[in-house]
Amino acid sequence: MSINAPRGTVDILPEATAKWQFVEATIRELANRYHYKEVRTPIFEHTELFQRGVGDSTDIVQKEMYTFEDRGGRSITLRPEGTAATVRAYVQNKLYGDPIQPSKLYYFGPMFRYERPQQGRMRQFHQFGIEVLGSNDPAIDAEVIGLALSCYEALGLKSLKLVLNSLGDTESRKNYREALVEHFTPCKDGLCNDCQSRLEQNPLRILDCKTDRDHPAMKSAPSILDYLNEESRVYFEKVKKSLDVMGISYVVDPNLVRGLDYYNHTAFEIMSEAEGFGAITTLAGGGRYNGLAQDIGGPETPGIGFAMGLERLLQALEAENIELPIDNALDVFVVAMGERAELEAVRIVNDLRQSGIQADKDYQGRKVKGQFKAADRVHSKYVLVLGDDELDKQTINVKAMAEGTQQEIAMSELVPYLQQQLGGK
Structure with missing residues (x-):
């Protein structure tokens, strides 16, 4: 009997690895140009890290994690994303004490989520990510977004769209949360089961639901931008002004909330508008997560980052018919x-x-x-x-x-x- 690779995983064979290596080398060179340093974290972590860091109410924690008990009875999870692990490494190794601040880190590596495999989304997939810890400067938000865009542009992608939003600070989110609960409660029974639970746990995530995205209540939902306090509005304006002076175009979308609980203030996604790319257009996403370091036992530390799927990047290159300049000839x-x-x-x-x-x-x-x-x-x-x-x-x-x-x-x-x-x- 032949044994095949597990469902949701693929073998990356030599002809394809040449493309992967070219993409990774291009991105590494850019990360170094922006003065980011590589961090390598374990492929598995204590399950509690993702429960506390990513959030109990997220689909990742509730439905998608590969979790098991090791021989010592400890609950272990294959990492489903890179931010929580990077922040854990930052806290555990006291990088906040480094005289060079902020800590500007990047990572490459496989991630694992149990979900229905489809083109560009597998159960084992690969990400490049950036995390900046220790700065509250809106200009660093723009830098992080600029680096993400530069990775795609350096590889020749042109059909790109940057979508931007602000989730505000704790006070703004609290006020907006109450407004969403008031808005969606009358039509609760018409929402999917997940959104009915989200209404109590994290109503912002209703706006991110793919099942209910055409529900009439979605179109009339209140905008987060109307609930930003003065401090949050000023912060968001400074991020946009930094992007403006960098010559980066963007679209503000009040419904962009991202799928993880730790985001606040700036949130963004980069999408492919290439014809034939597919229904799921997101290439990369990220945002600010002030408070995540404290949630996993560290000092108060502002942070911002993004992650991009490498499989989806290669898929976008194919959609735009971009041939990478790879020399496969032997000397x-x-x-x-x-x-x-x-x-x-x-x-x-x-x-x-x-x-x-x-x-x-x-x-x-x-x-x-x-x-x-x-x-x-x-x-x-x-x-x-x-x-x-x-x-x-x-x-x-x-x-x-x-x-x-x-x-x-x-x-x-x-x-x-x-x-x-x-x-x-």
Whole structure:
């Protein structure tokens, strides 16, 4: 009986990993340019971290987490998102005591959620995320949004839409919560079961419901922007002004609330408007989460961040027909004729690799014709041909495949010659 990968997971094979590596390298370079440093947290955490950090009322905690007891009877959860784990690492390792503030962190890694698999959404998926901890400056909100957009733009995406909202501070949220309860209570029985529960636990999340999004009460729901106090309004205006001076376009959507309990003040999503991308258009989302560090036992610390799904990013590239500039060609393939040449080919390949040149040879016992075919399959830029005559003269034939030219090179000059031809490797 054959064993397949679990439902909701996929194997990323070599042809695809080249794209992943290019995307990740591009994003890392941008993160470094913005002066963010990488953090790597465990793939599993204590379940309580997500219950307290993400929120008991969220779909993630209630329905989607992979949770199990370890042999010590502890409740462990595969991380469903990266923010809570990053903030936990910040608190546990006392990064708030670092003289360089704010702490500007980024992460890559797999996340796990038990939900119905669909294109761009799997049970194991991968995220790049940013977290800035220790700054209440509205300009850092704009910087975080700008970095997210820069990642997509650097890879060539153009059909992008930034949607922005403010959830306000604690007082604003409390007043808005009461207004939503008053608005939705008369039509409670017409809402889905989840929204009936949300009405008591976290009514803001009703606005994020996909099931009830066409309910008439949604269209007439009060706007959070009408319940922002003066401090929250001023903060939101400063975020928008920072985006304006950065030349970043945005649309304000009062119904944008995000799906996690820890958000306050700035909330945003970046969407793809590419034709054929699919019904779920969100590429990245994030916002401010002042208070999350305190919720998991740390000091009072303002924070803001975002996460983007890498599978969805690659899907967006495909929707916009963007070909990544990936060079899959091998630098050098060595063709050996005869036993002496085969042994010498082992040395040559090793020397080339030690000199920084990508090199390979035949390991299937192929005849000369088969070795040349193998070189063609890997699109080798140069093919080195070695036989008894070349060994006796201590030379080697170097064939430039693109030009179709061939040159005999002294063995002692091979490495510097190839380094020069390959651009100084």
